[in-house]
Amino acid sequence: MKTLRLAKVSVVALLGLVGFVGLAFPGMAFADENDTSPAITIQIYNYSRASPSVLVGAEREAGRILREAGLLAVWLECPVGPSTPGPQGRCEKAPEATDLRLRVLGAPAANKFQDTVFGFTVHPVLASVYYEYAARRAKIDDAEFEAPIILGCAIAHELGHLLLGTNSHSDSGIMQSRWEPNQFRQLMIGNLVFTTEQSKLMREQARTRMRFKVRNSDPGFISRRADK
Numbered sequence: 001m002k003t004l005r006l007a008k009v010s011v012v013a014l015l016g017l018v019g020f021v022g023l024a025f026p027g028m029a030f031a032d033e034n035d036t037s038p039a040i041t042i043q044i045y046n047y048s049r050a051s052p053s054v055l056v057g058a059e060r061e062a063g064r065i066l067r068e069a070g071l072l073a074v075w076l077e078c079p080v081g082p083s084t085p086g087p088q089g090r091c092e093k094a095p096e097a098t099d100l101r102l103r104v105l106g107a108p109a110a111n112k113f114q115d116t117v118f119g120f121t122v123h124p125v126l127a128s129v130y131y132e133y134a135a136r137r138a139k140i141d142d143a144e145f146e147a148p149i150i151l152g153c154a155i156a157h158e159l160g161h162l163l164l165g166t167n168s169h170s171d172s173g174i175m176q177s178r179w180e181p182n183q184f185r186q187l188m189i190g191n192l193v194f195t196t197e198q199s200k201l202m203r204e205q206a207r208t209r210m211r212f213k214v215r216n217s218d219p220g221f222i223s224r225r226a227d228k
Protein backbone atom coordinates (compact mmCIF):
# COMPACT_ATOMS: atom_id res chain seq x y z
CA MET A 1 0.00 0.00 0.00
CA LYS A 2 1.32 3.40 -0.93
CA THR A 3 0.05 6.77 0.19
CA LEU A 4 0.55 9.90 -1.90
CA ARG A 5 0.10 13.38 -0.48
CA LEU A 6 -3.30 14.03 -1.99
CA ALA A 7 -4.30 10.82 -3.60
CA LYS A 8 -4.48 7.55 -1.78
CA VAL A 9 -3.50 4.45 -3.63
CA SER A 10 -4.84 1.29 -2.13
CA VAL A 11 -3.72 -1.97 -3.57
CA VAL A 12 -6.71 -4.01 -2.60
CA ALA A 13 -5.85 -7.07 -4.60
CA LEU A 14 -2.19 -7.95 -4.45
CA LEU A 15 -1.54 -11.20 -6.20
CA GLY A 16 1.99 -11.62 -5.00
CA LEU A 17 5.31 -10.04 -5.72
CA VAL A 18 5.37 -10.83 -9.42
CA GLY A 19 2.21 -8.87 -10.09
CA PHE A 20 3.43 -6.01 -7.95
CA VAL A 21 6.77 -5.86 -9.75
CA GLY A 22 4.80 -5.85 -12.97
CA LEU A 23 3.16 -2.60 -11.92
CA ALA A 24 6.39 -0.82 -11.19
CA PHE A 25 8.45 -2.30 -14.01
CA PRO A 26 6.01 -3.47 -16.67
CA GLY A 27 8.70 -4.57 -19.09
CA MET A 28 10.05 -7.05 -16.56
CA ALA A 29 6.79 -8.87 -16.18
CA PHE A 30 6.27 -9.79 -19.78
CA ALA A 31 8.83 -12.54 -20.18
CA ASP A 32 5.90 -14.89 -19.86
CA GLU A 33 2.95 -12.61 -19.57
CA ASN A 34 0.42 -15.41 -19.42
CA ASP A 35 1.80 -16.39 -16.03
CA THR A 36 1.10 -13.01 -14.48
CA SER A 37 -2.18 -11.40 -13.58
CA PRO A 38 -2.70 -8.32 -15.71
CA ALA A 39 -3.16 -5.17 -13.68
CA ILE A 40 -5.58 -2.35 -14.20
CA THR A 41 -5.56 0.95 -12.36
CA ILE A 42 -8.93 2.43 -11.50
CA GLN A 43 -9.03 6.15 -10.83
CA ILE A 44 -12.01 6.57 -8.56
CA TYR A 45 -13.88 9.86 -8.14
CA ASN A 46 -16.52 9.98 -5.43
CA TYR A 47 -19.27 12.52 -6.16
CA SER A 48 -21.74 10.82 -3.84
CA ARG A 49 -22.36 10.81 -0.11
CA ALA A 50 -20.73 7.40 0.17
CA SER A 51 -18.39 7.47 3.16
CA PRO A 52 -14.70 6.60 2.83
CA SER A 53 -15.30 3.30 4.60
CA VAL A 54 -18.13 2.36 2.23
CA LEU A 55 -15.88 3.24 -0.68
CA VAL A 56 -13.02 1.13 0.65
CA GLY A 57 -15.42 -1.75 1.25
CA ALA A 58 -16.72 -1.45 -2.30
CA GLU A 59 -13.16 -1.39 -3.68
CA ARG A 60 -12.35 -4.48 -1.67
CA GLU A 61 -15.38 -6.35 -2.99
CA ALA A 62 -14.86 -5.27 -6.60
CA GLY A 63 -11.16 -6.12 -6.26
CA ARG A 64 -12.02 -9.58 -4.99
CA ILE A 65 -14.35 -10.21 -7.92
CA LEU A 66 -11.75 -8.98 -10.41
CA ARG A 67 -9.10 -11.09 -8.68
CA GLU A 68 -11.29 -14.17 -9.15
CA ALA A 69 -11.29 -13.26 -12.85
CA GLY A 70 -7.47 -13.17 -12.73
CA LEU A 71 -7.07 -9.40 -12.73
CA LEU A 72 -5.13 -7.23 -10.31
CA ALA A 73 -7.01 -4.06 -9.44
CA VAL A 74 -5.15 -1.00 -8.15
CA TRP A 75 -7.40 1.73 -6.80
CA LEU A 76 -6.40 5.35 -7.01
CA GLU A 77 -8.72 7.59 -5.04
CA CYS A 78 -8.72 10.97 -6.76
CA PRO A 79 -9.92 14.24 -5.21
CA VAL A 80 -12.97 15.90 -6.70
CA GLY A 81 -13.97 19.55 -6.84
CA PRO A 82 -12.06 22.72 -7.73
CA SER A 83 -10.64 23.34 -4.25
CA THR A 84 -8.00 20.66 -4.39
CA PRO A 85 -4.73 22.12 -5.66
CA GLY A 86 -2.15 19.94 -7.42
CA PRO A 87 0.06 18.07 -7.63
CA GLN A 88 -2.20 15.03 -7.45
CA GLY A 89 0.07 12.38 -8.85
CA ARG A 90 -1.47 9.89 -11.24
CA CYS A 91 -4.86 11.64 -11.06
CA GLU A 92 -3.39 14.66 -12.84
CA LYS A 93 -1.52 12.79 -15.52
CA ALA A 94 -2.89 11.77 -18.89
CA PRO A 95 -4.50 8.35 -18.54
CA GLU A 96 -2.32 5.39 -19.35
CA ALA A 97 -3.42 2.39 -21.33
CA THR A 98 -4.37 0.41 -18.27
CA ASP A 99 -6.17 3.24 -16.49
CA LEU A 100 -9.92 3.11 -16.09
CA ARG A 101 -11.93 5.93 -14.60
CA LEU A 102 -14.78 5.32 -12.23
CA ARG A 103 -17.25 7.89 -10.97
CA VAL A 104 -19.38 7.14 -7.94
CA LEU A 105 -22.46 9.27 -8.43
CA GLY A 106 -25.43 9.85 -6.15
CA ALA A 107 -28.56 8.93 -8.04
CA PRO A 108 -29.61 9.16 -11.70
CA ALA A 109 -30.64 12.66 -12.72
CA ALA A 110 -34.07 11.45 -13.73
CA ASN A 111 -36.57 11.17 -10.94
CA LYS A 112 -37.68 7.75 -12.01
CA PHE A 113 -35.35 5.57 -10.04
CA GLN A 114 -35.26 2.01 -11.18
CA ASP A 115 -33.64 -0.64 -9.07
CA THR A 116 -32.18 -2.30 -12.11
CA VAL A 117 -30.21 0.79 -13.09
CA PHE A 118 -27.01 0.77 -11.12
CA GLY A 119 -24.63 2.50 -13.47
CA PHE A 120 -23.44 3.07 -17.02
CA THR A 121 -20.25 3.22 -19.02
CA VAL A 122 -18.74 5.42 -21.66
CA HIS A 123 -16.65 2.90 -23.48
CA PRO A 124 -13.71 2.22 -23.25
CA VAL A 125 -12.42 4.04 -20.15
CA LEU A 126 -15.17 5.69 -18.09
CA ALA A 127 -17.58 3.88 -15.80
CA SER A 128 -20.14 5.35 -13.44
CA VAL A 129 -22.10 3.73 -10.65
CA TYR A 130 -24.88 5.07 -8.47
CA TYR A 131 -24.23 4.90 -4.76
CA GLU A 132 -27.91 5.46 -3.98
CA TYR A 133 -28.74 2.23 -5.77
CA ALA A 134 -26.65 0.29 -3.28
CA ALA A 135 -27.77 2.36 -0.29
CA ARG A 136 -31.42 1.96 -1.20
CA ARG A 137 -31.11 -1.76 -1.70
CA ALA A 138 -29.34 -2.16 1.64
CA LYS A 139 -32.09 -0.15 3.29
CA ILE A 140 -34.75 -2.43 1.83
CA ASP A 141 -32.97 -5.32 3.50
CA ASP A 142 -32.49 -3.27 6.66
CA ALA A 143 -28.80 -4.15 6.46
CA GLU A 144 -26.43 -1.22 6.07
CA PHE A 145 -23.42 -3.51 5.81
CA GLU A 146 -24.72 -4.64 2.44
CA ALA A 147 -24.16 -1.25 0.79
CA PRO A 148 -20.39 -1.57 0.12
CA ILE A 149 -20.84 -5.12 -1.14
CA ILE A 150 -23.62 -4.16 -3.53
CA LEU A 151 -21.69 -1.07 -4.63
CA GLY A 152 -18.60 -3.19 -5.18
CA CYS A 153 -20.56 -5.63 -7.33
CA ALA A 154 -22.02 -2.76 -9.36
CA ILE A 155 -18.48 -1.40 -9.84
CA ALA A 156 -17.24 -4.80 -11.00
CA HIS A 157 -20.18 -5.04 -13.40
CA GLU A 158 -19.50 -1.63 -14.96
CA LEU A 159 -15.74 -2.24 -15.15
CA GLY A 160 -16.66 -5.51 -16.84
CA HIS A 161 -18.43 -3.50 -19.54
CA LEU A 162 -15.26 -1.48 -20.10
CA LEU A 163 -13.18 -4.61 -20.57
CA LEU A 164 -15.76 -6.77 -22.35
CA GLY A 165 -17.50 -4.22 -24.54
CA THR A 166 -20.90 -2.65 -24.20
CA ASN A 167 -22.92 -5.65 -25.41
CA SER A 168 -21.62 -7.90 -22.73
CA HIS A 169 -24.59 -8.86 -20.60
CA SER A 170 -24.94 -12.54 -19.95
CA ASP A 171 -27.55 -14.96 -18.60
CA SER A 172 -25.44 -15.85 -15.59
CA GLY A 173 -22.88 -14.28 -13.31
CA ILE A 174 -22.21 -10.68 -12.51
CA MET A 175 -22.87 -9.45 -16.06
CA GLN A 176 -26.59 -10.21 -15.81
CA SER A 177 -28.47 -7.09 -16.75
CA ARG A 178 -31.12 -7.43 -14.06
CA TRP A 179 -30.43 -8.06 -10.43
CA GLU A 180 -33.35 -9.49 -8.54
CA PRO A 181 -33.60 -11.27 -5.18
CA ASN A 182 -31.78 -14.32 -6.51
CA GLN A 183 -28.86 -12.22 -7.77
CA PHE A 184 -28.72 -10.29 -4.48
CA ARG A 185 -28.61 -13.56 -2.57
CA GLN A 186 -25.71 -14.67 -4.73
CA LEU A 187 -23.79 -11.44 -4.41
CA MET A 188 -24.12 -11.43 -0.64
CA ILE A 189 -22.37 -14.79 -0.43
CA GLY A 190 -19.74 -13.76 -2.98
CA ASN A 191 -21.03 -15.95 -5.78
CA LEU A 192 -21.96 -13.26 -8.30
CA VAL A 193 -18.76 -13.27 -10.33
CA PHE A 194 -17.57 -13.26 -13.93
CA THR A 195 -17.97 -16.43 -15.97
CA THR A 196 -14.88 -18.36 -17.04
CA GLU A 197 -15.21 -17.08 -20.60
CA GLN A 198 -15.69 -13.47 -19.47
CA SER A 199 -12.67 -13.76 -17.17
CA LYS A 200 -10.54 -14.97 -20.07
CA LEU A 201 -11.68 -12.13 -22.33
CA MET A 202 -11.05 -9.55 -19.62
CA ARG A 203 -7.53 -10.81 -19.00
CA GLU A 204 -6.85 -10.67 -22.74
CA GLN A 205 -8.20 -7.13 -22.94
CA ALA A 206 -6.14 -6.04 -19.93
CA ARG A 207 -3.00 -7.60 -21.44
CA THR A 208 -3.67 -5.81 -24.71
CA ARG A 209 -3.90 -2.55 -22.78
CA MET A 210 -0.70 -3.35 -20.90
CA ARG A 211 1.14 -3.94 -24.18
CA PHE A 212 -0.06 -0.56 -25.46
CA LYS A 213 1.13 1.00 -22.22
CA VAL A 214 4.62 -0.39 -22.72
CA ARG A 215 4.91 0.23 -26.44
CA ASN A 216 2.96 3.41 -26.89
CA SER A 217 2.75 6.18 -24.35
CA ASP A 218 0.26 8.07 -26.54
CA PRO A 219 -3.09 7.91 -24.73
CA GLY A 220 -4.83 8.41 -28.06
CA PHE A 221 -4.94 4.64 -28.42
CA ILE A 222 -7.87 4.56 -26.03
CA SER A 223 -10.18 5.69 -28.78
CA ARG A 224 -9.92 2.14 -30.08
CA ARG A 225 -13.05 0.21 -29.40
CA ALA A 226 -13.17 -3.34 -28.23
CA ASP A 227 -14.35 -5.95 -30.71
CA LYS A 228 -17.78 -6.20 -29.19
Ligand SMILES: [Zn+2]
Pocket (backbone or CB within 6 Å): 157, 161, 169, 175, 176, 177
Ligand atom coordinates in the same frame (compact mmCIF):
# COMPACT_ATOMS: atom_id res chain seq x y z
ZN1 LIG B 1 -24.73 -3.79 -17.54
